[in-house]
Amino acid sequence: MATAQTKVRPKPFLFPQLCKACGRCIDACPKHCIEFATEIDPQSGLTPIVVHEDVCNGCGLCFDACPEPYGLMPRTADFEGVDMVVSDPYTTFGARTHGAPQAEDIPDRPVPLPAVEPMVLKGNYAAAVGAMLAGCRHFFGYPITPSTEGAELMAKVLPEMHGVFVQAVSEVATVNMMYGCGGAGLRCMTFTSSPGFSLMLEGISYMVGAEVPGVFVNVMRGGPGLGNIGPEQADISLMCRGLGHGNTHAIVLAPSTPQEMLDLTMEAFALAFRYRNPVVIAGDGYLGQVSGRVTLPTHLVQPGIPAWAVYGDAMHRGNLITSIYIVEADLELHNEKLNRKFADMEAAEQRSACLECDDAEWLVIATNTPGRMAGGAVQQLRAEGVKAGLFRPITLWPFPVDALVPLLERARGIVVVEAGPGQLEDELRLALSKRGTMPPPIHAVRRHGGVLPSLAEIVERVRGLTEVSHG
Amino acid sequence: MSQTSCSLFGCGVDDDDRSWSMDDYAGGLARWCPGCGDHAILAAVERLLEAEQLPPERTVFVSGIGCASRFPHYLKTYGFHGIHGRALPIATGVKLRRPDLHVFVVMGDGDCTSIGAGHWIHAVRYNVSMVALMLDNGIYGLTKNQTSPTTPQHYASNTQPKGSFLMPLNPLSATLGVSNASFVAQTADWIPAHLYATIQAAYRHRGFSFVRILQRCPQYTSDMFEEAVRNPKMIEMLVHPDGVETPELDKIYTQKRVHDPRDLDTGRHLAEPADKIRLGIFFRDESRERYEELRAQRVHTAQEKIARLNEEFDKYAV
Ligand SMILES: Cc1ncc(C[n+]2csc(CCOP(=O)(O)OP(=O)(O)O)c2C)c(N)n1
Ligand code: SF4
Ligand code: SF4
Ligand code: SF4
Numbered sequence: 020m021a022t023a024q025t026k027v028r029p030k031p032f033l034f035p036q037l038c039k040a041c042g043r044c045i046d047a048c049p050k051h052c053i054e055f056a057t058e059i060d061p062q063s064g065l066t067p068i069v070v071h072e073d074v075c076n077g078c079g080l081c082f083d084a085c086p087e088p089y090g091l092m093p094r095t096a097d098f099e100g101v102d103m104v105v106s107d108p109y110t111t112f113g114a115r116t117h118g119a120p121q122a123e124d125i126p127d128r129p130v131p132l133p134a135v136e137p138m139v140l141k142g143n144y145a146a147a148v149g150a151m152l153a154g155c156r157h158f159f160g161y162p163i164t165p166s167t168e169g170a171e172l173m174a175k176v177l178p179e180m181h182g183v184f185v186q187a188v189s190e191v192a193t194v195n196m197m198y199g200c201g202g203a204g205l206r207c208m209t210f211t212s213s214p215g216f217s218l219m220l221e222g223i224s225y226m227v228g229a230e231v232p233g234v235f236v237n238v239m240r241g242g243p244g245l246g247n248i249g250p251e252q253a254d255i256s257l258m259c260r261g262l263g264h265g266n267t268h269a270i271v272l273a274p275s276t277p278q279e280m281l282d283l284t285m286e287a288f289a290l291a292f293r294y295r296n297p298v299v300i301a302g303d304g305y306l307g308q309v310s311g312r313v314t315l316p317t318h319l320v321q322p323g324i325p326a327w328a329v330y331g332d333a334m335h336r337g338n339l340i341t342s343i344y345i346v347e348a349d350l351e352l353h354n355e356k357l358n359r360k361f362a363d364m365e366a367a368e369q370r371s372a373c374l375e376c377d378d379a380e381w382l383v384i385a386t387n388t389p390g391r392m393a394g395g396a397v398q399q400l401r402a403e404g405v406k407a408g409l410f411r412p413i414t415l416w417p418f419p420v421d422a423l424v425p426l427l428e429r430a431r432g433i434v435v436v437e438a439g440p441g442q443l444e445d446e447l448r449l450a451l452s453k454r455g456t457m458p459p460p461i462h463a464v465r466r467h468g469g470v471l472p473s474l475a476e477i478v479e480r481v482r483g484l485t486e487v488s489h490g
Numbered sequence: 491m492s493q494t495s496c497s498l499f500g501c502g503v504d505d506d507d508r509s510w511s512m513d514d515y516a517g518g519l520a521r522w523c524p525g526c527g528d529h530a531i532l533a534a535v536e537r538l539l540e541a542e543q544l545p546p547e548r549t550v551f552v553s554g555i556g557c558a559s560r561f562p563h564y565l566k567t568y569g570f571h572g573i574h575g576r577a578l579p580i581a582t583g584v585k586l587r588r589p590d591l592h593v594f595v596v597m598g599d600g601d602c603t604s605i606g607a608g609h610w611i612h613a614v615r616y617n618v619s620m621v622a623l624m625l626d627n628g629i630y631g632l633t634k635n636q637t638s639p640t641t642p643q644h645y646a647s648n649t650q651p652k653g654s655f656l657m658p659l660n661p662l663s664a665t666l667g668v669s670n671a672s673f674v675a676q677t678a679d680w681i682p683a684h685l686y687a688t689i690q691a692a693y694r695h696r697g698f699s700f701v702r703i704l705q706r707c708p709q710y711t712s713d714m715f716e717e718a719v720r721n722p723k724m725i726e727m728l729v730h731p732d733g734v735e736t737p738e739l740d741k742i743y744t745q746k747r748v749h750d751p752r753d754l755d756t757g758r759h760l761a762e763p764a765d766k767i768r769l770g771i772f773f774r775d776e777s778r779e780r781y782e783e784l785r786a787q788r789v790h791t792a793q794e795k796i797a798r799l800n801e802e803f804d805k806y807a808v
């Protein structure tokens with residue numbers, strides 16, 4: 020029998036790492052011999068196709084269907100035994116080069132401030148003044164009660180100071196303007212309140228990812244939803260645990276007086292640039308509106324320019340702001356870097372204030388305006404002979420657990436006072452639990468919906484506890 | 491009106507012989523400032539509801555957040571006080587599932603043209619049948635005097651104390667520029683007869699009716715429309731048998747221009763800023779495709795639905 024010399028058509032060949040799993044070849048194959056694998060390829064993170072060669076007749080239609088430049092192709096002898104590894108251009112070609120000069124940090128400069136008489140300022144104005152003294156000349160915001168006075172003061176003053184004030188079309192626009200301005204290495208901020216802060220979270224996550232500083236003053240109001248414009252502390256979980264998607268954290272500073280609104284806003288800029296990260300000032304609706312005596316600092320800040328800034332001059336030409344890391348291993352490294360930064364913040368930036376804590380048997384824990392109520396309650400309790408003390412967290416994240424733990428030895432009970440559903444208590448419990456400290460019994464005074472806990476309520480709660488423990 | 495979906499949800503039937511009086515619509519005491527234009531708009535809307543005998547339980551008012559958006563609180567129809575800027579998507583959700591309901595949307599200028607601008611453009615394109623009233627006082631009222639996209643250039647507010655930098659956004663031109671716009675009109679709170687006739691025309695239109703209502707805010711922009719209120723010569727009425735006609739006003743509002751609402755090009759031209767404020771219907775076209783109809787589906791039987799699900803699940807069987 021004469022054997023017809025049929026040309027053997029090459030079967031398909033594929034480096035599974037280079038398959039993007041689009042499935043086009045599956046549709047193209049008339050013999051239905053291509054399907055998705057059941058396992059994820061460890062190099063690509065995708066599920067590549069597999070070809071059942073026993074059924075394949077080598078028609079070649081799948082080669083044409085595959086859009087990948089190095090995807091399905093005819094098998095040749097060259098491929099035998101080759102072990103392909105996907106590598107990103109960085110590994111193959113080294114770091115991106117640019118002929119730009121090496122940028123250097125231009126440091127901030129303190130400028131002495133002439134002594135002035137103390138002033139009486141609303142909390143929101145005090146924060147705006149603090150921002151200006153910290154060298155912030157860029158404000159982006161969208162009006163929302165009870166935070167708007169801060170923006171309105173900036174609107175009046177910044178244009179006179181060669182600054183920029185923009186009323187953005189929404190909070191989404193606001194946070195992205197901040198992303199841009201912060202990325203240029205400039206000091207920028209916003210004032211907002213709870214519903215507006217919710218809208219900013221996506222952008223904040225990008226800022227954390229791209230390591231862009233910016234200061235967000237969130238004058239918390241009653242929620243959820245539109246709620247009302249009264250003071251509440253129900254965004255604490257959002258600010259401490261939920262700053263958008265992904266692995267995010269930001270230092271959360273909680274002032275309780277107009278003076279602290281000023282001081283902490285100034286400090287927020289320093290922290291934002293030290294760590295290249297957003298910083299949140301958590302105020303409350305009452306604190307934003309209430310007036311108080313405010314003393315100005317001795318120095319204001321003339322801001323420098325960080326080396327990483329996309330500043331728009333020759334020296335910074337090589338810089339890039341991005342939160343995108345396509346290769347998984349690179350993103351893991353980036354997250355590990357962020358984690359080290361978060362750990363540094365947790366170690367170095369805890370802040371708190373104490374009132375009568377040294378020998379306190381009953382520790383009241385409260386912050387913002389409820390912290391002031393609690394301070395009054397502690398003084399009244401002391402006058403009655405109750406050994407009460409106030410521990411007031413000034414950073415909500417990181418929670419000031421280092422200063423708290425030594426106080427717990429003597430404490431017979433803790434009373435967490437909140438204008439909210441217990442989110443401060445959650446932060447407290449999480450911090451203690453992470454540290455393996457067993458706290459004394461934790462009690463609560465909580466009001467909701469824009470209602471503040473009253474001094475009398477706090478006194479009564481603590482007094483009740485002392486009576487139970489005596490009886 | 492879709493009979494099928496109406497009977498599906500067990501709502502009132504069309505041979506409804508109940509009759510409705512003003513008391514069936516008017517809700518609580520409106521808490522707007524004295525002299526606020528919103529009061530007049532509420533009155534016109536109540537009049538319309540009564541005239542058209544809309545069953546309160548089949549009428550929905552959806553709003554965003556702002557002074558204007560307090561509207562649903564003052565009516566005894568269904569109300570939905572939504573999210574700042576998001577009234578239109580909320581109303582779209584209501585209407586798509588319940589095409590038998592009469593849907594009205596009330597927004598402020600900030601609500602609609604600033605934070606809600608994206609939704610506004612797409613609502614026009616979707617052309618879902620509803621009446622969208624934009625109460626335009628050229629300012630943020632509820633948050634107390636900040637610039638809005640429709641604030642006149644150089645007009646001062648708390649956030650632009652030296653005056654607004656930008657030329658205002660023209661909501662009429664913007665709406666007329668969006669693909670698939672089907673009804674665009676302008677009226678003013680201080681001309682009740684025209685206000686009523688315009689809202690009525692908007693209600694009777696099949697499709698998305700966009701009405702910009704010039705609204706006085708005596709609290710923050712008391713001077714914004716002062717001249718136009720005092721001097722009827724500043725107003726030009728667009729009239730046409732197919733548009734809005736208010737013969738009772740002819741003696742006061744003598745400036746008139748005949749404009750056929752089918753003429754989009756001229757409508758666009760007339761919407762451009764001029765030395766006069768033009769009131770009337772700039773454009774109307776009922777032949778534009780309505781999203782709720784493009785998407786409408788026959789009602790499937792339970793058996794058909796199960797069969798369809800089985801077919802889908804079979805694809806994943808191993
Ligand atoms: C996300 C969000 N940002 C800001 C606000 C605050 N806010 C309430 S109403 C409003 C604007 C009001 O202006 P407008 O829409 O023109 O309505 P008017 O009060 O003038 O009727 C703003 C900014 C909010 N409620 N939600
Ligand atoms: S060569 Fe032809 S038969 Fe073989 S897998 Fe590709 S499409 Fe299918
Ligand atoms: S066409 Fe190419 S990339 Fe797409 S699944 Fe097939 S082999 Fe993979
Ligand atoms: S502030 Fe202006 S828009 Fe709001 S209720 Fe008062 S007058 Fe009306």
Ligand SMILES: [Mg+2]
Pocket residue numbers: 556598599600625626627628629630631638
């Ligand atoms: Mg308005």
